[in-house]
Amino acid sequence: MSTAESQVSLAVSTVIFALRPSASGEPELVLPLVRRIREPYEGQWALPGGPLNSNEDLAEAASRTLLETTALEPRYLEQLYAFGQLDRSPDDRVVSIVYWALVAGDEADRAIQSENVQWFTADNLPELAFDHNLIVDYALWRLRTKLEYSRIAHGFLGETFTLAQLREVYEVVLRKPVDPGNFRRMVEASGTVVATGERLAGTPHRPPQLYRYNTSIDLTDQGPLSRLSAPRTPASTRGDNS
Amino acid sequence: MSTAESQVSLAVSTVIFALRPSASGEPELVLPLVRRIREPYEGQWALPGGPLNSNEDLAEAASRTLLETTALEPRYLEQLYAFGQLDRSPDDRVVSIVYWALVAGDEADRAIQSENVQWFTADNLPELAFDHNLIVDYALWRLRTKLEYSRIAHGFLGETFTLAQLREVYEVVLRKPVDPGNFRRMVEASGTVVATGERLAGTPHRPPQLYRYNTSIDLTDQGPLSRLSAPRTPASTRGDNS
Numbered sequence: 001m002s003t004a005e006s007q008v009s010l011a012v013s014t015v016i017f018a019l020r021p022s023a024s025g026e027p028e029l030v031l032p033l034v035r036r037i038r039e040p041y042e043g044q045w046a047l048p049g050g051p052l053n054s055n056e057d058l059a060e061a062a063s064r065t066l067l068e069t070t071a072l073e074p075r076y077l078e079q080l081y082a083f084g085q086l087d088r089s090p091d092d093r094v095v096s097i098v099y100w101a102l103v104a105g106d107e108a109d110r111a112i113q114s115e116n117v118q119w120f121t122a123d124n125l126p127e128l129a130f131d132h133n134l135i136v137d138y139a140l141w142r143l144r145t146k147l148e149y150s151r152i153a154h155g156f157l158g159e160t161f162t163l164a165q166l167r168e169v170y171e172v173v174l175r176k177p178v179d180p181g182n183f184r185r186m187v188e189a190s191g192t193v194v195a196t197g198e199r200l201a202g203t204p205h206r207p208p209q210l211y212r213y214n215t216s217i218d219l220t221d222q223g224p225l226s227r228l229s230a231p232r233t234p235a236s237t238r239g240d241n242s
Numbered sequence: 243m244s245t246a247e248s249q250v251s252l253a254v255s256t257v258i259f260a261l262r263p264s265a266s267g268e269p270e271l272v273l274p275l276v277r278r279i280r281e282p283y284e285g286q287w288a289l290p291g292g293p294l295n296s297n298e299d300l301a302e303a304a305s306r307t308l309l310e311t312t313a314l315e316p317r318y319l320e321q322l323y324a325f326g327q328l329d330r331s332p333d334d335r336v337v338s339i340v341y342w343a344l345v346a347g348d349e350a351d352r353a354i355q356s357e358n359v360q361w362f363t364a365d366n367l368p369e370l371a372f373d374h375n376l377i378v379d380y381a382l383w384r385l386r387t388k389l390e391y392s393r394i395a396h397g398f399l400g401e402t403f404t405l406a407q408l409r410e411v412y413e414v415v416l417r418k419p420v421d422p423g424n425f426r427r428m429v430e431a432s433g434t435v436v437a438t439g440e441r442l443a444g445t446p447h448r449p450p451q452l453y454r455y456n457t458s459i460d461l462t463d464q465g466p467l468s469r470l471s472a473p474r475t476p477a478s479t480r481g482d483n484s
Contacts, residue, residue: 007296010250010337054249054335058326082324082339084300085470093296095252095339097324134466141465223383224376228327 008093012061013049013132015080015100015139016072018108019156019172020119027172028121030108031136032070033128035116040090041129045120047136049096062099071112074101076155076219080139088131096130100139102155147173150220151192154213162200162208163187192217250335254303255291255374257322257342257381258314260350261398261414262361269414270363272350273378274312275370277358282332283371287362289378291338304341313354316343318397318461322381330373338372342381344397389415392462393434396455402438404450405429434459 015031022028033045048069052061059077066072077099084095103111111117120126122140125133146152153169167183187193194214199207218226257273264270275287290311294303301319308314319341326337345353353359362368364382367375388394395411409425429435436456441449460468 008252008294010252052250052326052337055328057328058324058337079323081321081467082300084294084339086297086299095294095300097326097337097339134469137466145465223387224379225323227376 008095010052011049011094011096012052012058012065013047013096013098013135014062014066014077015047015098015136016066016070016074016103017100017122017139017143017156018103018119019105019169020108022121027105027168029123029173030119031122032072032111032117032119033125034069035118036129037116044129045118045126045132046129047098047132048117049098052097058097059099062097062101066101069112070117071110072101072103072107074103074155075107076102076152078220078222080135080142083131083135085131096135098135098139100142102152104156104158106158144174146220151213151217152219154192154219157213160196160198160210160212162210163193164208166193166211250337252294253291253336253338254294254300254307255289255338255340255377256304256308256319257289257340257378258308258312258316258345259342259364259381259385259398260345260361261347261411262350264363269347269410271365271415272361273364274314274353274359274361275367276311277360278371279358286371287360287368287374288371289340289374290359291340294339300339301341304339304343308343311354312359313352314343314345314349316345316397317349318344318394320462320464322377322384325373325377327373338377340377340381342384344394346398346400348400386416388462393455393459394461396434396461399455402440402452402454404442404452405435406450408435408453 017029017031019027020030032048034048036042036044036046048066050061050065050068052058056064058079062077063073066074080098080100082095082097086093088094113119122136125136127133128136147170153166156169157165163184164180166187167178167180170178170183192214193211196210196212198210200210201207259271259273261269262272274290276290278284278286278288290308292303292307292310294300298306300321304319305315308316322340322342324337324339328335330336353361355361364378367378369375370378389412395408398411399407405426406422408429409420409422412420412425434456435453438452438454440452442452443449
């Protein structure tokens with residue numbers, strides 16, 4: 001065992017996506033970033049994250065650090081990739097295990113917003129600290145690929161939603177129009193949503209039906225990894241880390 | 243920054259798949275395992291791997307440790323997942339970044355084989371050290387999923403191959419028969435193989451055509467990660483690690 005080994009430190013970061021109204025009122029894909037308050041990259045924006053504590057699981061560390069920095073508790077959390085290039089941090093060797101997460105719009109509204117925590121348009125970011133632009137690009141690619149063959153669109157929505165709201169997730173994330181009639185037939189054939197019998201409040205004339213997700217179907221197929229219980233509760237609520 | 247952080251150590255392991263003839267002569271999906279010569283799990287079989295050195299990339303560490311333990315240099319290497327459950331190692335906290343690799347049959351024949359390095363049938367493993375059974379199960383799931391929508395089957399083959407050899411990869415890995423006529427049409431339509439104009443030597447009557455992979459097409463689509471050059475040359479050939 002080499003002594004060089006002990007010089008590698010381990011961090012966890014998370015790319016958090018949400019849909020929120022832009023200045024024009026149209027929804028857009030956004031993510032929260034944290035301004036760095038120390039070197040390296042002091043003053044630049046970076047993904048929320050922090051070092052891994054020895055007494056917490058990787059997904060727990062992702063949940064904890066994003067709760068601490070943004071107050072967000074995502075509906076969907078999945079490991080993205082471990083980034084470990086030699087030159088990714090100028091002063092020391094850091095391997096970052098990166099998660100990606102989806103939060104519903106109403107949850108996103110509850111996020112901390114301050115001078116040092118802000119939402120950015122996912123496809124129009126400034127130059128970020130470390131290799132975080134590459135990490136966001138890869139997370140965007142994974143999100144768009146996975147939206148097409150899984151049910152993760154529901155990670156952006158609340159408990160109940162209209163079919164128009166579900167369709168809007170696809171349109172905004174994939175940046176292309178989706179035909180309403182085809183979409184309705186496709187969703188109804190998939191069995192992934194259930195009509196609640198209720199209708200959207202506050203809409204005149206014929207208010208649209210509300211649906212909920214059919215929770216007997218997982219949002220994604222993780223194969224044998226589903227045997228690892230992915231904790232959704234941040235470590236901070238389960239005991240003191242000190 | 244918590245002091246607990248420094249108690250986490252980082253290792254790299256690799257699940258290496260190859261197709262080799264079984265006792266009956268039929269090819270089967272196999273992987274090499276290394277017998278542990280120290281506690282914990284002394285005497286049990288485990289995935290090849292070792293600690294990450296601070297001066298090597300993650301993929302380099304995967305290549306180096308598997309060259310050191312098995313003498314193998316894979317045709318295909320991809321990051322699988324970072325495993326970091328609290329209870330995965332009894333004595334200390336180890337986060338393992340796991341890669342998976344494919345080697346061609348002739349390369350597999352060159353692997354070290356000894357009392358402590360042996361090939362096992364992938365679907366019939368003994369109880370392995372740590373969480374390595376779960377890791378292999380997940381790698382098998384990823385291999386089978388990815389074989390269906392990418393060109394990674396070529397990772398099991400040499401420079402040139404017959405269509406029957408390519409079809410055999412699908413049949414053995416997916417454990418189901420594949421219709422030869424449909425398969426030929428599907429492969430020819432995909433543009434992923436190129437006829438070499440040569441024929442398999444040593445075959446009587448009409449020897450089958452030899453093909454090679456169309457290297458203008460990547461074996462898989464890694465999206466923005468392709469910007470990270472995945473080194474295929476183990477670190478040990480590029481300089482001394484000491």
